[in-house]
Each structure stands twice: as structure tokens, then as C-alpha cells.
Amino acid sequence: MPRRTDLKRVLVIGSGPIVIGQAAEFDYSGTQACKALRSEGLEVVLVNSNPATIMTDPELADATYIEPLTPEIVEAIIEKERPDAVLPTVGGQTALNLAVALHERGVLEKYNVTLIGAQIDAIKVAEDRLLFRNAMREIGVDVPRSGVARNLEEALVLVDDVGFPAIIRPSFTLGGVGGGIAYNIEEFRELAGRGLDLSPVHEILVEQSVIGWKEFELEVMRDAADNFVVICSIENVDPMGVHTGDSITVAPALTLTDKEYQRMRDMGRRIIRRVGVETGGSNIQFAIDPTDGRIVAIEMNPRVSRSSALASKATGFPIAKIAAKLALGYHLDEIPNDITRLTPASFEPTIDYIVVKYPRWNFEKFPQADRTLTTQMKSVGEAMAIGRTFKEAFLKAVRSLELGKSGSLFTGSVAQIQEEDESALRKRLVVPSDRRMWAIFRALRRGWSVETLHELTKIDPWFLQQFADIVELRQMADLGEFREMSIDLLRTLKRSGFSDADIAGVYGIDEDVVRQRRLEVGLVAVYKRIDTCAAEFESFTPYMYGTYEEADEAAPTPKKKVVILGSGPNRIGQGIEFDYCCCHAVFGFREEGYETVMVNCNPETVSTDYDTADRLYFEPLTFEDVMAVIERERSTGADVSCVVQFGGQTPLKLALPLLEAGVSILGTSPDSIDLAEDRQRFSQLLRDLGVPQPASGTAVSREEARDVAERIGYPVVVRPSYVLGGRGMAIVFDSGALDRYMTGAVDVSHDRPVLIDRFLEDAFEFDVDAVADAGGAVVIGGIMEHIEEAGIHSGDSSCVVPPFMVAERHLATIREYTRRIARALQVVGLMNIQYAIKDDTVYVLEVNPRSSRTVPYISKATGVPMAKTAARVAAGRTLGELGLVDDLEAAGVFVKSPVFPFVRFPGVDTILGPEMKSTGEVMGGSDNFGSAFGKAMMGAAQRLPERGCVFISVNNSDKQTVLPIARDLAQLGFTLAATRGTAAFLRAHGLDVDVMYKVNEGRPNVADHLVNRSIDMVINTPLGRESFFDDRAVRRAATMAQVPCITTLTGASAAVSAIGALRRHALTVRSLQDYYAGAAPVAQLK
């Protein structure tokens, strides 16, 4: 059946900011959906609050709304755009929940918009744990014993029945937020309470535990003719109890007989039918009892998901793209398979390689966080690796994580690891954590048996045996000298996935020695294609992975080409923004006539979609793997260069080694990069340029540090060299704290000294993104004024373009400095500079001669794709030729606000500092600052109250400044509450303020009021400099109660003006296309 003809205009809902459990994978699916719909001649209206996405590029939709994902806003968009249908299945949980909300508010009927992809009933059956359980019973699919509770009493009754450990899972939450495993009644009360709070419908499922069972996922698709296919099966190496998002997973499933697998497949078909997903993809999770094969269904997601993105990359079958077409009424057999061209999409991919996904956590940024892995997801990103065997894929995945020293599975000599206390090691094996795999390898090296490890970890013996084999292979190598190693052994190690560095590690020799020997004996990687059919048919898409075998299928062309290095697994500080830039690098170089070659190992991304770049290598971003790709691409005598400025710090680290290996780097030279990264060289440069920077020095010892600090004066900012996202960075106010930092916080060495800068207190911070060409022309994309003062990481503070509170002469200075620095560094391409203004002086905080986190935001705000421009410039264009002469102007007022993962990390303080903690961002736009900021807060789920009670608690130095803010709030009709000190001060100035107990003063205290929802906003600046114990509890309570909690006064005054604006003029929605065309906003919010 050809596609439905009744649809002309479709609204696609994105997934909003990157948060744990909902990340870049939805940009990948959303982008595919938009492309697919438009290729069918439909008009696409898109809404997503996340500017750092390819899907929100104005080229991808007819109308692009970067607006908060709230029912009101989306209704306004529907009213204005009048779509025929809404596609809610490519925007994760957010889009599904929004669809339900729109339905319940009657919006869908009112504008008679139909849902395509999934109907309301299907969404409800899948998402409502109780309905799901009953549906499963109906079709004879087993599920764990469970019940639904709407309050603690009901929950306590249920737990009597299911017993301990008990699983708590809130309905309609994402990535298991608020879920957990309770081993005793105390834990149960706590978890159940939290779950009830966090579930939007205040409902939890209390479920019998099947911890330790094997966990599997099926990615299935169904079309309107009820044709059903399984795209991919995924096996979790970590058994039930660890969220699939936190599990090491492997595709295809490796430990199921055909009988077991087909039974699961049959269930999959029954489930998608019963749930009622008429067209599209779904993710279904199963648990299997390893002792008798009993199988139970765990959940089904009636939409594309993290796993479907993984499955698409793992098989070459573009689930989101096909799902979009199915939603239009096509049948699977009417859609061709892109890769084989001759065969249809109505088949089941079969693969002849092994795919391993390894999660990436960021616990080091949340020292107080509990690293135990449970049913709620904690990882912030993932790496995927492909090999012909499990060992190869696994070792490639581990090195793709870029964990540095801590990444090696073989750190420490056998003697050293013998010292680890045995019971401690047991515990590390029994209790899953981000470091469990390292414990497994230590145990194996100590000679613990696979049986023992299975008892402790419940991981399937097959996987443990593979790990044991890896350990044994390494021990074989460990016997002699490297020189004596036989070629056979070397080949065996390479075939098993050992990197040159791994092998060098065995002998404590240099990686290059191994590399040279390997090349001498002609042992090089070959590339195989991912073709959906295990070579049964010819493949037309160069989507490849490296392995050590005989036949190579890379078939490189003789064309002039550029190798674009991606940014690897997402992590805080290096996320989707950099993948956005890499995609634009592809677009830019393609326009300049280059063949584009992408190397990346992050399955969530658009850059690893096989139809983004001309050629895709799914490989780790290490020197060895990248160099191998370059050599293969060169083998035709083609002119191959490489570009490193788009993928963040990851490719930057490779710039010098690649250069030394004779690779030509396009754009800013590696030496300039080093000049900017090396603080000493850089300080010298700024001095020569006469550009002020905070007094600074470097130190490798306590003493040195003290001296430097004395010289430049406290407070100081301290940090290790070469960091991203302010890793290990701290503000230190006295020598005591400095000593503690030097001893405790970081590992220092002579080539990696600690950097000490004078801390500019209460300074205004600015971010600048610019692009420069080889001729020295510089165009500034925008000067972003931070809302929060310097000292709060640029990635964690809200910012606004155009700047709204700064003297023109300072802006002039900033422009001038930016040009001077760009020319001095001979930047060709992108550059990001952070400035701070204090006492009328403009200081440079740092320069990043590369793409930055703010490039996508600025590109959206100005309508000029900066990263693409930078690529074309790196390819030799001048800015003039590209029609860029003047600095760019924002098309409106745009505020960028961060979102934080605190809600997942109980016990972690939510105070902001120089170390970045946010996982993503949203953008709010308008014609005035207030409304733009209000929208941004709304998008970041920090909806500002329009009335109610504001709780204020600030330190003495802030009391004067908070006064006007408090006055405005009173003016706006808010009631004020404060802690004793603050209250006294405000009363003294004629304001009427209630006093509330601090948490430790008695009850009911602030926290109680927050829980009871009798406080609507919190303004709280740290009371003590180091131990602000009490207000930490307040901020935590606010976060959990999802009450906006503002920790800086600049932020507070911004919030107040936003509230004012929200009151004065109703919010309006406006598409990027209209902003760029200068059109006025229309539709008002109901």
C-alpha cells in the first residue's frame, strides 16, 4: 500500500535537552525522521528545546521551533502551524509524555491532529506498568509478580507479597529515575517515597526481583499490514538489576539456543500486537532464568530508543528512518534496504561480527554520588565497538572509553594486585559499579576461577570465559621479551583485539616499538563492511570496522579526501555539541569538493549515521586506530588530510602525534593548538599581545603552590593542565585548602603541573565564538554574556546573546582582543575564548582553538552555520568568499540554560562551581531578555513561579545585593520567607518576611516546606565558603521537589526580570525561519 495521502504536514517532537537516559540518540532518530518525511514530500514542523542538535538546523524542517517542550507551548505551535499529524515516537519519553498531555488537554481533537507511529492507548499500555502487566497476562506472557501503589501504605502492603529484594519503578519516568532496589523495609520506605514523588502520576510499581537473571532486548518493527521483523537482539553482559543503559551489552545475543531465541521472538510479536503499536519500532526487554530458561517480559518502549539507535548502528538498518516511513502507511516490503539496494526492508538483519556497547560514567564529577549500578541509569554516554570476535569488540570498546590511565584492564603487577583485600575484592564483584570490570580482571589475574566469578557477579560463564581467555593471552605475552615474541603470538593478540599500547604495556615499552615491529611483519588492520546480510548480497554503503583478518573491503577511492575525527563517547563537558560540529564539518568539506571520511565510536550520534559522511569507519579514536584508517585511505595514492578542530578535546589530543606521523592537518596548526593549551607558552603570548589575564603560575609541589598563591593573592583557581569541563578544578580561599588540594585532589607531575590563577571574584563572564581564515580575517559569531558570575563553569551558567548588561566599550575591547588572539594563533577555523570583566578590566580566562559547546547555539541564534563555515575556511576558502565580513548579529534575544543530573545522584550537592556538571542545555528565544530567560528556565524544567512564596537565604556579603531582588519579588506579589539572619536584614529594610527554620534548627523546616510544596522558588547563595552543610540540604530538597533553586544573585535578578516579563506579556512562539526572516511572532499562549 503506498503512503497515506491525507497527510501533508507533520509535527515532529524532539526529546529536549540531553539528560541521563535521554541523549544524542534522539537527535539521530529525529534527524532521520525529518529527512524521511521530507523525502516523501511532506512539510515538517519541528519542536525541540535543544539547540545543540542537527535536527533543529533550519534546513531540516519547514518550520523549526526551538521552544520549551511543554503542552502550552506545543499547543501554541499546533494552533499556528495546523499540522495534520504529530509524530511522537522519535523524541523519547519526553515526546510520548507530551503526546499524552496534548491528548488529555483535548488539543489533538480541537485541531483535529492525528497521532502517527503510536496511538494513545498503545502508549498507555506500554508506559503504565499496571496496564502493561495485565496485558502481558492476557496474552500468556509471564511477568514478575508486582503491584501498583499510589501511596506508601499501598506500597507497604505490596512489598509483603513480593518480598525482598523488591524493585521499585515509578510510572512514566525516564531511564528509571526514582527507581531502585530495596533490600530491607527501611530502604523500601525511602525508595517508595521518592518514587511516588518523582512519578509524574505519583504511581509506582512494586515488583518481585529477578536480579541475576540474564537480560535481553529485542528491537522489533511492525507495519500496517501486521508484518513483523526483529531488527536486532541485544544481550546484557550485566545481568538483571543493572539498567540496560548502564550494562555492557552485546549484539547479537550470544548465549541463546535457537529454541530459546525463537520463543522470545514469538513473544515479541505477541507483545507489540497486544500493546497495539500499529507501525514503527519498539524495544522489548526480557529476563531469562539461567537455571531453567523461564522467561519474563520486563518492559516495552513503543518508540525508538537508545537501544534502537544502537541496533541501527550495529546492523546498518536505519530503524528511525524506516519507522517514519511506516508511520506514513508504507509496508516494510515497499521500502528498499539502502545498503543492498536490491532487497527490501522486510527482512531480519543478520550480522557476521560482534558489537559491544560500553557505558561511560562521570562519577568523578560527583564525589559524593553512590557508584552502585542499579535499576536507575547513571551513565552519561557510551562507546560502541565492532570486531569479528567478542574479545576484539570488547577490548576495542574499552579503549574507546578514553579513560586514560584508569582505562587499562591490566594496571598493576600481579604482585601488586595480590595485596587487594580479598573480601574487598569480593564486594567489588558482588556489587555492580562502574569499576566492576576492572575488579573482574584483577580477580582473574589472581587466579580466581570462572565459577567463582559467576557466583559473585552472576555474569554468564561464557562472557567470563572470554575475559579469562584475554587474561591468559596477555600472560602468554608476559613470559618473554618483546623482541622474542613470535609473529604468531603477535598476530593472535592483534586478532583478539589487543592494541599496540596494550601490548607495549605488557613490556613497559613504547607503543611505537610494537607498531614498527607490526608493520615490519605486515600485520595491519583490514576493514569489513556492515551490510545487514552477512555478505549474502553486495553492499553499496562504505560503513566499515577494522579487524585483523585476510580480506579487506574498504575499497578506498583515489579522490581528494578529509578524515574528520569525531568526539567519542559523550561525557560531561564533551557532548552532542561536538558531534553537531563534526556533522557540519562533513557538510562544509563536501561543499568544497572533498570526499568526507568520518571516524567515531559513539553510536548515539548523527555523525555515525552511514548517510552523513561519504565513508564511515566505526573505530576507536586512538592514534593506532585513526592512523590505520588514514593509511588505508591513502593506499590509493589519494591526497588525504585530517581535521581535528571539530570533535572537542579528543581529536585535539591526537593532533601532534598525527602530525609527527606525517599526516597533514587542515585548519589551525597543531602547534597553535599546543600554544593555546600550554599555559606557560600561552601566558607569554598574551603578555606579548598586551592582553590582560588573571595573574597566574604553575606548581608541582605544595611549597611551590603556596608561593605562587602568596604572590598572586587569594582566592585562586587551581586545576590540572589539559582538562576539559573544568575537571578537578577548584576555587581555593586559603593556604590550608590549597595544601589539601595539592595533596588530595589531583595527581601532579613535572609535565603535568597544577595551574594556579588569581580568582576574579564577582566578575562578569563572557564566551566568544569566532571563525578566522588563513588571511587573518576574523568574524565573531557572538559575544555571550553569562548570567552567573565567573567562577561558575561556562558550561553550567546560563548565557544570553546579544549581551544585555555591559558597556559598549568593553564589547569593543572583547572584539579587539579576539581578533588579536586569532591572528597571533593563526587560527584557521573555529576559536572559543572566555573573558571575565572585573573592575572595568577585560581579562582572558582561556582560549580554545577549536569548536566549542556554544557553536550550535550561536549558529541557531544567528542563522549562520559557523562550524560548516569553519570547515570551508579550513578547506582554503576566505571568509570574504563566503560572504562573511561583519561580525554576526543574533536574530532575536536567545538565552541558553543548562540542565543538571542532580536528581539521579542523591546526596550530591547542587551548588555550582568551576567544574562543569551539566549534561545538556536548552535555548529560549524572544524579543526581550525576560521572556527568553523565562522560556529557557521552562525548557530546563525550572519553571519560574508567577506567584507564591520565595525562600531566601544568602551569606552576609550578599545581603545588600539581595535587597533589591527581594523588593521586586514583594512588588510582584510574592510572599517572602527566609532564614533568621536574612529575614532580620530584610525586615530591617521594611520588607515583610516569614522566618523559617534551617534544616538543623527544628521542624517544620525549609526542607519540610519544600516537600509540602509551600515554597515555589529558592534563592540561596553558599553561606560558608567551604562547609555550607545546612543549605546543601535545602538545595537538595528543592531539586527533589523540582522547585527552581537559584544559587547566584545574578541568576536571581535574571529570574525576577523573567517573572516580570512572563507577567507583562504572554509568551509567544516563533520559528527560526521567522526569526531569520525578521517576521513578528503570532500565536499567543492560551
Place this chain on the structure above:
Amino acid sequence: MNAILALEDGTWYRGVAAGAPGETGGEVVFNTSMTGYQEVLTDPSYAGQIVTMTAPLIGNYGVAPGDAESVVPRVAGFVMREASPIASNWRADGTLREYLTRHGIVAIAEIDTRALTRVLRSAGVMRGIIATGSPDPVGLVEKARALPKMEGADLVKGVTCDEPFEWRERARDWGEDDHAEFGIAPERHSSRRLRVAAYDFGVKYNILRRLSTYGCDVHVFPAIAPASDLLAIEPDGVFLSNGPGDPAVLSYAIDNVRALTQTDVPMFGICLGHQVMGLAVGADTFKLKFGHRGANHPVKELRSGKVEITSQNHGFAVDPDTLPADTTVTHVNLYDKTVEGFRHVTKPLFSVQYHPEASPGPHDADYLFRQFLDAMEKR
């Protein structure tokens, strides 16, 4: 121990022995199924063939009695990328390696199975030899070239039963109980026990399991048994099984089946049985370049337009242009548009090229057994 796989095209691959020591020859083919290697090993249709699994890791879950499709493994040889050192599954009663060795199946691992598959895909299947130890590859190539071709070879005689038997007697020994755990419910049960006479050209046990699950008493006959023997038990229906080799040379079977088509007894054929039925009604068969072997082939049922994901294992196919006017094609393969099934327009005769009994593979086509039931009960 080392091993070599040599092909008639003059190439060879060095690997390691992964089964019994020795030397074996056959037609080298590839199977793209990701699960079910034991079902593949024991499928009699693979007699005379060296099977290459494209899935790179084989043996992970060991072997279990309930997963056997006949008394012993039937493949001539087995080719893998990596063989699992251990068996990890609650049903396993041994490792793959032990199993292959015990049954004298010569196997090779650690070779670039994808490279081999691409050769077979483009050059077509070819004869080959696996030899363990360190033989001279050139000599092996010669031997490969000397092997008889699959075309014109009657391999059925080697795998059919020598005596008629009733499935019920054997079911027990072949893991019927264990299998029951996974036995998918039949679409319906027959209203009364039906008697089916089945020609064993190399039948897979799961066909017999399915028939009896649907309520049939299956009497299995040797391939050479005359039609009269089958009719003697007054069957409600006749079944033609799968099996190895070139259908065109099975004149005895073709004649018997032609005789049966003259009666009004409903007849259902699978795989080789389908080809034999095709030849019996006067159509021709031909050899495919590299055949269909796997568990993911899309087949379209022409009446409903529905797509089934099917289990496949065949190197020959029925030529649609030669099918007589009183038959119609019912199923087509969406990969290469070859015939996957046909039926007689007036008589209760129908057959499919693929494997509704799955094992290994999806259960999408199980409804065909119900169709057979309907045909038998109508009578």
C-alpha cells in the same frame, strides 16, 4: 592442530582443526543464521555439503538432545570463524567440539569466513576439502576438483530410513519431552487423529514433531517405497519431506509422487519434497548460484500479500515458467523473486520451498501445517 580448507577454484584458507581429525570433501555452502548451528549440523538436507556459518562465534551454548534434527550430524564438514571453548546453557549436555569429534565431523575454525562467503556469493558454491594436520594445499585443490558435482547426485539414498516407522516410537529418544518446553501451540488441533504417510527424503524431526503436535499420526516411509505402500495405510494425507541433493535425478520418487497426485489424497511438500512435487506435475528445477541458507529470508504469500520471515536451506529451485497451467505460484522470495511455493488449482496439493517447521528460524509459516490439516479434514 592446524587445518586447511581448499577450494576447486585453486584457493585455500589456513585455520585450526575444530572437530574430528581427518579429511572430508563436499560442496562448500554458507548459512547466515545467527542461531541454531546444531539444527543445521543435523539437517539431512546438508548431506554432501561443507557448511560455513557466517555468524562468527559458534558453539557458545553447546549441544542439547532436543535440538537435533536427526539421529546424527549430517553435514560433510563444518567451517567457523571462532569455536567456543565452553558450553554455556542450562540445556547443554556437552560442547560442540566434543559433539563434532564424537560423530567424526571434520571442522575448521579461525578462518576469514566472511571472505569465504563473499567468494561463494560471487563465484557460486564450489567443491572443497577440509583436511587437518599440515597437508599440501595444492594436492587438496586437486582432490576438490575430483569430487563429484552436486548436480546429478542422488544423496537421498544416504539419509532416508531403511525401514518404515511410526514417529511416535522414536519421538521419545529425540527429545520430544525437552522439545515440548518450546513447542509452540498449534493454530488448532485436528478434530480426530489423522494418519499421514510421509516420504523420508531426509526428513527433519521438527516436521514430524509439528505434524504430531497438530494431531497427526505420522508413518514414515523410505524414499524408495512404492506409492502403493503409502496408500496401503489409507492415509488422510501424504507428506513429502525435505532432503539433500539434486531433485531431478530422483526418478523413483518423482514417479511415485506423480502416481499419488492422481489420487485425491491431500499432499504437502517441503523443500526437496516441493521440488519433487514440481517435477511430478511436469515442471523443471534448476540450480541456484549460491542457494538460500539462513533464517531471515522474506517470503511473500501472494494471496494475502503478507511477508513471512522464513527458514531456508536449498540449492535448487522450481522454474516458474515450466509450471503447468493447473498450478499457481503461492509464495515468492522477495530477495530474488524465485518460487517459494505453489499449489494445484483443483487438487489438494501444495508445497513450499522453505521450512515452515523452522528449527532453526522463525515460526512465521507454521500456518502451513494447519492448511494441511484443513485439506485432510475436508476430505
